[in-house]
Amino acid sequence: MAHVSTDGHMTKIDGLVTEDRALATLLGASDEAEWPAVVERALTVGSHGLVTMGLDVGLDTVRDEVRREVEQATGQAEARVAEMLRAAELAYSEQLDPEIRSSLLSKSLREFQTWQESFFNRMDVDQVGSFGGRLVARLESLVGTGGTLEAQLATALDPAADGSALGALRQEMIGEIRELRDAVYAERGRRAEAEKGTQKGFLFEDAIEDRARAWAAGVGGCQVERTSTEGGSLGREALVGDLVVVLADGGRVVIEAKHTARITLTGPDGILCELDRALTNREADVAVCVSAQEAFPGEVGSFGLYGNRILVVDDGTGSMFDVALRIASLLMSTARPGDGETIDREAVLDQLDRIHKLAKRFSSSKRTLTEAQNSIDLAKDGLDSLRSELIELAEAAAHEVRSGRAD
Structure with a gap:
């Protein structure tokens, strides 16, 4: 128990x-x-x-x-x-105490130090065959003195080298400069021609103004106004209509003076449309375009009548311009008869037709005379040239004779 x-x-x-x-x-x-x-x-x-x-x-x-x-x-x-x-x-x-040689951390640190030393040795630029040494050698061959980059830059920046970038840029700049130079010269030429043409136009306007005042003085009771620099009924900038002749009965004739090589007849830029604008701008009854050169189309010739617009060629002598002013006066008299006046329009139109034909004959005869005068001047110049050559030959022959006697 x-x-x-x-x-x-x-x-x-x-x-x-x-x-x-x-x-x-x-x-x-x-x-x-x-x-x-x-x-x-x-x-x-x-x-x-x-x-x-x-x-x-x-x-x-x-x-x-x-x-x-x-x-x-x-x-x-x-x-x-x-x-x-x-x-x-x-x-x-x-395992983790770096002071204990057998620890894992101590082993890792030793392995890292070994790798670090190996890496630095491989990247050492002073060691032949190392990665760093080969890299420096390669860079030296590329960007160093006499290297590939220097050679390529020298070629690219040589303006005389074929295919170089600077050479292409130079040629392009030269081409653009030449184009700019040609454009400047062309613009200068156009300006010079324009200034010359404008100057001729002003001088021709002065001559036509003098002829208009002389004609007005002969008729009596007329006024002449220079309007080429003043605006009219179409606006302040509307300068069409260079002169206005106001007749004794109040009729107004606008005159457009032209000094150009070619004048078109119809179309929005034609002389007939321009004269219509001049009639409105200057509130005139009849318009006259007087050209210093044979610039009208062939069907116009030296004198043309288109309703209340008259085209005439006059180099400034005033003969055809006086006829044009007289016809303008007749046109206004026919269109606006005075009180108690009876005008035989058929007779007036017949006279205008005869004046038109005579004006054409006058222009043709004057042109023929001018051509004959030009031919005479040419013949005279030729004779003067022959005379000079004969004198030179005679002098040369005389010199030869004198030289022979001296020998």
């Missing part, structure tokens, strides 16, 4: 034998060295169970026992944690 003794805190059981299958199973699942502890816990749990089932065991005893078990378990846990911390610290020292 087992002997059991207790002092209120500790219980001692000697010679305990039990046939509890559950306890045997529990012990079978544990190491033999742990059996006393397993049996102790089994008794503790059983005693706690008996207390909780209301058996004759004091609650204070159970509470103290539970506290003791908790404190024991806590102590064991703390011991295990401390043991784990010591193991971790030891592992850290063995």
Whole structure:
């Protein structure tokens, strides 16, 4: 039989034998060295169970026992944690402490240092065959003195080299400068011609103004106005209509002077439309265009009558211009007869037709005379040239004779 003794805190059981299958199973699942502890816990749990089932065991005893078990378990846990911390610290020292040569970190640092030294050796520009040395040699061959880049730049920047960029730019600039020069010369030529033409136009207007004033003085009671620089009824900028002759009866003749090589007849830019604008701009009854050159189309010739518009060629002598002014006066007299006047329009028109024909004959005869005069001038120039050559030959012959006598 087992002997059991207790002092209120500790219980001692000697010679305990039990046939509890559950306890045997529990012990079978544990190491033999742990059996006393397993049996102790089994008794503790059983005693706690008996207390909780209301058996004759004091609650204070159970509470103290539970506290003791908790404190024991806590102590064991703390011991295990401390043991784990010591193991971790030891592992850290063995693997991560750089001062310990066998640690993983120390080995990694040594391997990194070895790789670093190898890398620096491979990149050392002073070592022959290293990556850095080969790179520097390659760069030297490209950008160094006498290198590929210098040669290519020299070729590209040589204006005399075929296909060089600077040479192409130079040729392009030379071409553009030449084009600009030609354009400037052409513009200068156009300006000079325009200024010359404008000057001729002003001089011709002056001559026509003088002829108009001379004609007005002969007729009497007329006024002549120079209007080429003044706006008219069409606006301040409308300058069409160079002169206006106001007759004694109030009739107005507008005159347009032209000194150009060619004058078109019809169309929006033709002289007939321009004379219509001049009639409106200067509030005139008849318009006269006098040209200094044979500039009208062939069907007009030197004199043309188109309704109340008269076209005439006069180089400034005034002969045909005087005829044009006289015809303008007749046209206005026919269109506006005075009080009590009866005008035979058929007779006037017949006279106008005769004047037209005579004016054409006059212009043709004058042109023939001018051509004859030009031919005479040419013949005279030829005779003068022959005379000069004869004199030179005679002088040369005389010189030869004098030279022969001297010999």
